[in-house]
Amino acid sequence: MYGPGKTAEQCVRIVAELLAHGTGPVLLTRANEQQIKAVFAAHGDAEQVGGSVLWRRPEPRTDVRVLVATAGTADVPVADEVAITLAAHALDADRLHDIGVAGLHRMLAHLDRVTSADAVIVVAGMEGALASVIGGLTSRPVVAVPTSVGYGAGLEGVTALLAMHASCASGVTVVGIDNGFGAASAVARMLRG
Amino acid sequence: MYGPGKTAEQCVRIVAELLAHGTGPVLLTRANEQQIKAVFAAHGDAEQVGGSVLWRRPEPRTDVRVLVATAGTADVPVADEVAITLAAHALDADRLHDIGVAGLHRMLAHLDRVTSADAVIVVAGMEGALASVIGGLTSRPVVAVPTSVGYGAGLEGVTALLAMHASCASGVTVVGIDNGFGAASAVARMLRG
Amino acid sequence: MYGPGKTAEQCVRIVAELLAHGTGPVLLTRANEQQIKAVFAAHGDAEQVGGSVLWRRPEPRTDVRVLVATAGTADVPVADEVAITLAAHALDADRLHDIGVAGLHRMLAHLDRVTSADAVIVVAGMEGALASVIGGLTSRPVVAVPTSVGYGAGLEGVTALLAMHASCASGVTVVGIDNGFGAASAVARMLRG
Amino acid sequence: MYGPGKTAEQCVRIVAELLAHGTGPVLLTRANEQQIKAVFAAHGDAEQVGGSVLWRRPEPRTDVRVLVATAGTADVPVADEVAITLAAHALDADRLHDIGVAGLHRMLAHLDRVTSADAVIVVAGMEGALASVIGGLTSRPVVAVPTSVGYGAGLEGVTALLAMHASCASGVTVVGIDNGFGAASAVARMLRG
Amino acid sequence: MYGPGKTAEQCVRIVAELLAHGTGPVLLTRANEQQIKAVFAAHGDAEQVGGSVLWRRPEPRTDVRVLVATAGTADVPVADEVAITLAAHALDADRLHDIGVAGLHRMLAHLDRVTSADAVIVVAGMEGALASVIGGLTSRPVVAVPTSVGYGAGLEGVTALLAMHASCASGVTVVGIDNGFGAASAVARMLRG
Amino acid sequence: MYGPGKTAEQCVRIVAELLAHGTGPVLLTRANEQQIKAVFAAHGDAEQVGGSVLWRRPEPRTDVRVLVATAGTADVPVADEVAITLAAHALDADRLHDIGVAGLHRMLAHLDRVTSADAVIVVAGMEGALASVIGGLTSRPVVAVPTSVGYGAGLEGVTALLAMHASCASGVTVVGIDNGFGAASAVARMLRG
Amino acid sequence: MYGPGKTAEQCVRIVAELLAHGTGPVLLTRANEQQIKAVFAAHGDAEQVGGSVLWRRPEPRTDVRVLVATAGTADVPVADEVAITLAAHALDADRLHDIGVAGLHRMLAHLDRVTSADAVIVVAGMEGALASVIGGLTSRPVVAVPTSVGYGAGLEGVTALLAMHASCASGVTVVGIDNGFGAASAVARMLRG
């Protein structure tokens, strides 16, 4: 369930319905403080990361590993949305932070985690170059999430989005700006058991 | 191998090297007439679709099926690039043409082919709406290719690219404008045996 | 009367003049809280939906039916502006919410309401695909309202506006972003008794 | 039938099919010289205006009148596409050329034709102001077609498209750049007998 | 003196210097509340309109007349900046409000004031069509000021700016968005005694 | 008369009419080779500069002087259109070429011609800085013409147009990209005898 | 260290680490009030300019001189970031303010400081013309920083960025919008002892 545009009351009601009509996980994303407070008051048995709330987190699968890599510290909130959405799909996130391409040694130090992952989600703002570099290092699916991190010429994520599409690494796909939920959903489509 | 920016002689030489240094398929894309003529003169044992030439097409796998859907007739050349690139990865394309969303019945008539495919590549210009519709119909990977088909407000594919990113279907990923090669490569990453 | 750029006092005065110089409906749109409070204090015999206030709602005509369809919950405020403007023209809105194309079955479940309407106003943000789909299902006038709902690649409604213009459904027309008033006014021009 | 992206042979074949499977009008738009030559050779009983070819023009209706107004001489080819598409819908075009708003007297000289029309299609490039002016003069439907006429700041029609959407005349709707076919189709939806 | 980016103290000091080093008018524009309060406390013998403050308003010339026309009520603050800047140049503004082209009769009712002015400054947002219309009615200088009034497709004034540049009226010139000061300065250059 | 969009025959006919219905100058701009050839064949008593043809050049006035300054050699064709349009208004152009701001000494060497002109038309592509510099040097009207000269980041004149509008020199006005005709017409409005 | 996206606690901890693991200067940029308060409370022996805090300012080198020129008063905060970053690299800033090209005499009055500097950093918003002018006056490195100063057609610095890239002065390089840190870092790369 996507939070924006709904009242706190609507959120509480929809969560209640979703919890009643099944036994699977229920996920609320992009919730504001008021919405989160309301749903916790009504349905407290949940876990929260940033603006996301997850009920009934399933046991994570152990047969696959998804790497979630961020270019900088400021990309972490989007990576959090990726991770909790993966969790709702029973996928665990192997997180690797702050490996932007201007400090290539930091990424090379974890090269094996990159090359051995079953899929990689790259979360990067600014010029988004990390997606190209990782796309060239692994033959597995790479999904790139442009973020609105940065200022000026970053054009609130549009530069990263365009750059990721113009990437010289073939077979990298891209989701919308800051769309951590979409990237995790895409990987869940790919790794269906 | 990507044709643009190379002379016909460079193309011939690189093809020769690639054929000599392995036994796998060799693919040339976006080649112009002169390049195609030259490579066929030198290495004629190939098949051509539009601007793409493939040597040593491998036997297609029979365990997976990739649907390649186009919105309109004019999207076909990009779908051709998708198909021959899939072929180079031993993947067969199940092609479904001219099912743009303004004629919903045409797509609904083939609903089973959409829902049973292991992955879907949607090739669509103009407003790119087909990706959203198909994304909602299948739980398998959907890769969208915006095309530069259309005129005026289509902005040479930028509108379709943005629309696909703003898609209300979660988990649809997108490649660059007219980038059939990239979409097929992405699916090949996902369906590695 | 369009609210923005006017003081609460100006609003009150203009409403008074309009009520005095005729017997027809008077409509104030895009009013802020202060303006609404002021006009209600002065001329309380009105009804309000969101930022719109209507005095002297006429009896709705029974010979025509206008469908107002929204893609998502967040498009509802714009649909509200559509509905109250239609009301001022003696046109009733048959409202159909949350039928975005990623959940095609929801729309198909109400297909008869779509095809039997005398005119359809489609209110949709994100990629705006709903306009294309509905345009292909009815031969009656379809007016599309792009909304600024969504984020990132939605570019505050510009993506939806462009996508609706690039639509593959012929004969769909478009009004400005979030311009519910304009869409309802356009339909009123078409359905003049 | 839309010409671009089809071979001359495809055009001939589709025209043949359309003529065989019904008795109504058949319209080919945006055809190039080669396509036109081929279809005339095969099915000569047609009339051509610019890149449009119409077979079996129906008798025009006499109960309605559609005004097609252009701002400048260079907008005429798009107005031609409007007119022949109207003709295919049995609607006659009352044409009024070169009435751009910088020469207001030229339009005022024909004011009665503007105000008495059942619908108006405004074809205008550059700043597209004509749509606003005419929108204020008639209470009937007004459909605006931005054209790519002009240069520089006209941005190949994008300026006119945006200007028409930002129009201060309420209830004017807009179709895509140079999309005469779309405008005529929209009016045909409105004036269905 | 342009207010933004200066502290209230800097404003007070610069005004003091300017008043001390001459006997002519001193103008402060785009000042915020704090700046205005501070300069009035220090140099109270001034008049204020919106964010502009003028000291030593000169006697207006009687040999020339500048028409300042606005399309809508919301354009008035920019027209206020035009008027006070003209005043600083000893030019009186003949103001004509709310004559947007969708209500052509309102402008035609004052046609003589338009055609007899020595120069016209047109202040208009949205689609900016008023500049084209007035440019066609007078042979005197016309300076157009696009305003950021409007929303959505108005793109915060960019649409009006582009539309004014694409204007079909020859010899109309344009200043920056909301730049009332610039337009008045331009007319002052033209009407130097 | 503006050439584009007219046939050679139309041009000949309109020129004939204009020459017949008056004794003043007649100007054809943006004409292509074919149009020029045709009008010269029919009405040879004319002079041509680039794509402009002028019949009945009036005696130039001697009481005013208009400076036409270009930043670079490539701006000259637009300056030619300025000059011949001025000539049609009986205004002589004092031309000063290649004084782009990166070579400030070249402009300073002609400072008196800049400061003594009754009006200045600045023709500049690339970053358009010349308008700001000259605007600061003279208190007379300055009209800036952005040109599509340059490549890449010049964005075919859009950069120059935006830069001229963001100019730090107050009272500089701007016409459309490459619109030499418009700039000269604007100055003619200002300098009416 | 770049402040945005970090908590005050993270800032304090990273500063502590950086101070502990070396003896060189430590720089925090773009810090908000809360971050600055926190780091000063923990590590007070620092100097602050705007949002930047510097610990252990090194002795400035005396063999080179870097000129930091701003076009207007509002560009000063970015120039402050330039200066403190230069200081962290042991480079002193020779500052020259408010020399925008519309007041050419102000810059010419300091011509020797421009031509004798070892490198020049030009900080300018609006149309960014100062970079072109200075680029033509010195044969030393010139780094241009576009700022988001200005409004409307300035497009929040994009116009200045594009204009600086389209500059007619050869060999001027550009950094991102408002990126004073980047410009100073670039000059530090050039002037390494």
Next chain:
Amino acid sequence: MYGPGKTAEQCVRIVAELLAHGTGPVLLTRANEQQIKAVFAAHGDAEQVGGSVLWRRPEPRTDVRVLVATAGTADVPVADEVAITLAAHALDADRLHDIGVAGLHRMLAHLDRVTSADAVIVVAGMEGALASVIGGLTSRPVVAVPTSVGYGAGLEGVTALLAMHASCASGVTVVGIDNGFGAASAVARMLRG
């Protein structure tokens, strides 16, 4: 001397003047075939690379080394312009081709050439990521040249330009799209003997 916008005759004359008025190198860039043919006929003692012609190439300096790195084969023509412009400044280019970041090993194989160069010019289209990676590997000046190589989302170089400005590597500077001449000129400013 910059070729575009000059006739072949003008080129010949200017070259003659430049050769006559000094003994240093003379460089013509962006010349078309006709211009090149003409200048060679008149002044044959020159060398040509692509559209650039150099007379009197000076002896290259041996105390500095400039690395010119390209991301792909298609960037080579711009790198050629860089190299010949460096040659005109007595600087030799150490060229390293086809080291785009999707094939990181190719660049790492030449790491010493990157880190030991006195300055690096990075020529890259598509997403321009190479500039960020190299900027992180060397502490020497890095000048990035975005190229118009690529298609679709590359937006003819605008994506690379924006991406390079949003680069996460500090102190990288950027020149205009395809502006090899500018990049080489910038490095010449930095490495003046």
